[in-house]
Amino acid sequence: MQHAPAVHQAETSTGIDNRKLLMWLFLASECLFFGGLIGTYLLYRNRSEGPPFPTDTVYNGVPYSGVFDIPFTSISAFVLLMSSVSMVLALAAIQRNDKRGLRAWLLCTALLGMTFLAGQAFEFTEFYREGLTVHSNLFGTTFFVLTGFHGAHVSVGVLILLSLWVMALRGKISAKESLNVELAGLYWHFVDVVWIVIFTVVYLIQPT
Amino acid sequence: MLALATVLLSSPGLKGFFENPAYLLGIPLAVLGAIGLLIALSPVELRWPQPGPPAVAEAEMEYVVGEGHPTASTYVTVGLILFVITVFEVIVYYVDALSGALLGILLSLSALKFLLVVLWFMHLRFDSPVFSILFAGGLTLVAALLLVVLASLGASLV
Numbered sequence: 001m002q003h004a005p006a007v008h009q010a011e012t013s014t015g016i017d018n019r020k021l022l023m024w025l026f027l028a029s030e031c032l033f034f035g036g037l038i039g040t041y042l043l044y045r046n047r048s049e050g051p052p053f054p055t056d057t058v059y060n061g062v063p064y065s066g067v068f069d070i071p072f073t074s075i076s077a078f079v080l081l082m083s084s085v086s087m088v089l090a091l092a093a094i095q096r097n098d099k100r101g102l103r104a105w106l107l108c109t110a111l112l113g114m115t116f117l118a119g120q121a122f123e124f125t126e127f128y129r130e131g132l133t134v135h136s137n138l139f140g141t142t143f144f145v146l147t148g149f150h151g152a153h154v155s156v157g158v159l160i161l162l163s164l165w166v167m168a169l170r171g172k173i174s175a176k177e178s179l180n181v182e183l184a185g186l187y188w189h190f191v192d193v194v195w196i197v198i199f200t201v202v203y204l205i206q207p208t
Numbered sequence: 209m210l211a212l213a214t215v216l217l218s219s220p221g222l223k224g225f226f227e228n229p230a231y232l233l234g235i236p237l238a239v240l241g242a243i244g245l246l247i248a249l250s251p252v253e254l255r256w257p258q259p260g261p262p263a264v265a266e267a268e269m270e271y272v273v274g275e276g277h278p279t280a281s282t283y284v285t286v287g288l289i290l291f292v293i294t295v296f297e298v299i300v301y302y303v304d305a306l307s308g309a310l311l312g313i314l315l316s317l318s319a320l321k322f323l324l325v326v327l328w329f330m331h332l333r334f335d336s337p338v339f340s341i342l343f344a345g346g347l348t349l350v351a352a353l354l355l356v357v358l359a360s361l362g363a364s365l366v
Contacts, residue, residue, distance in 0.1 A: 014338070015336075016336050016338060016339075020339070021338070021339075021342075024339045024342045024343060025342060027342075027343060027346070028342050028343055028345055028346030029346065030346075031343070031346035031347055031349070031350050032346060032349055032350055032353065034350075035349075035350030035353050035354060036353065038354075039353060039354045039357045039358060042354075042358060043357060043358060043361055070298065070301060071298070074294065074297075074298045077294060078291065078294050081287075081290050081291070081294060081321075082287065082291070084287075084290075084325060084329050085283060085284065085286075085287035085290075085329075087329070088283045088328075088329045089280055089283055089284075091277075092277070092279065092280040092283060093280075095277065182331075185329070185330075186330055189325055189326070189329045189330045190330070192325055193321075193322050193325050193326060196318055196321045196322050196325070197318065197322065199318075200297070200314050200315065200317075200318035201318075204297065204301050204314050205310070205311055205314055205315070
């Protein structure tokens with residue numbers, strides 16, 4: 001274990017920082033938010049009356065190609081996963097008061113997040129060209145709502161990361177304020193674990 | 209919980225069970241009761257609220273940032289494990305010989321990735337157990353929600 005510099009931390013009646021407690025409460029509520037969306041997707045899966053379908057399907061005797069591109073989405077999932085690594089390295093950097101490391105890893109995380117969003121925009125565009133919209137069938141509605149809300153969360157995360165990066169550039173984050181980075185990190189890792197679930201349940205596991 | 213399990217086993221099926229509103233109303237209470245039971249029987253000691261030390265001048269205070277958190281090398285190691293698991297997931301998806309066990313393998317690998325991120329990157333393994341209880345509470349409610357909705361409306365994972 002490394003030894004970090006001494007800093008100030010507010011006293012609370014619980015012995016736990018209130019901001020961190022609030023973030024965990026928020027994340028627990030977010031579990032229910034995404035749980036509802038994933039449940040809705042599962043509920044209506046394989047009930048679309050007409051193409052496009054997520055995977056290769058024979059419908060009314062006519063074969064249809066699936067819209068999912070697993071290799072591409074795997075790379076997107078990998079990018080988001082690696083952004084979690086860079087996020088936690090940013091936290092480790094500021095906890096040892098390495099401000100240069102913080103700036104580098106924060107920017108790296110934000111760029112990886114933007115890469116993920118670009119991939120999602122590309123995927124959505126391809127799906128649209130293949131005839132899948134939020135109105136086309138039950139698959140389109142539930143898929144776009146679920147992944148769209150996840151993308152919105154990633155977008156908010158990128159904005160938070162860029163804000164922190166600007167603050168770091170202006171020298172406003174030191175080991176004393178490392179909790180700000182930790183809270184942003186908690187949000188970012190949560191967005192990542194939600195994608196771990198979505199990637200497996202929506203993309204990889206298909207009804208037989 | 210025993211009564212709930214008995215009712216579940218004696219009912220004509222999960223769908224029949226969830227069609228009865230009287231049972232449905234009892235589920236949230238049973239879930240809360242189960243959480244309470246787990247907390248009560250947990251060997252983990254909850255440090256809840258402790259009186260703070262007397263106020264001293266800030267210059268004299270001793271605080272440590274990230275106390276007990278892993279080092280950067282540990283994070284990189286966990287990141288490499290996550291990378292390997294993701295590659296394995298995609299390989300498993302394309303291997304026809306494993307199609308019979310695909311669901312089990314993918315769910316297990318996904319759960320492993322989830323746990324690695326939550327325990328190491330989100331520091332639940334190192335931080336106060338209060339955070340773990342909060343998060344586990346949210347996940348338990350999600351599990352209950354999915355069980356009720358999917359079982360009562362006849363959906364499944366496969």
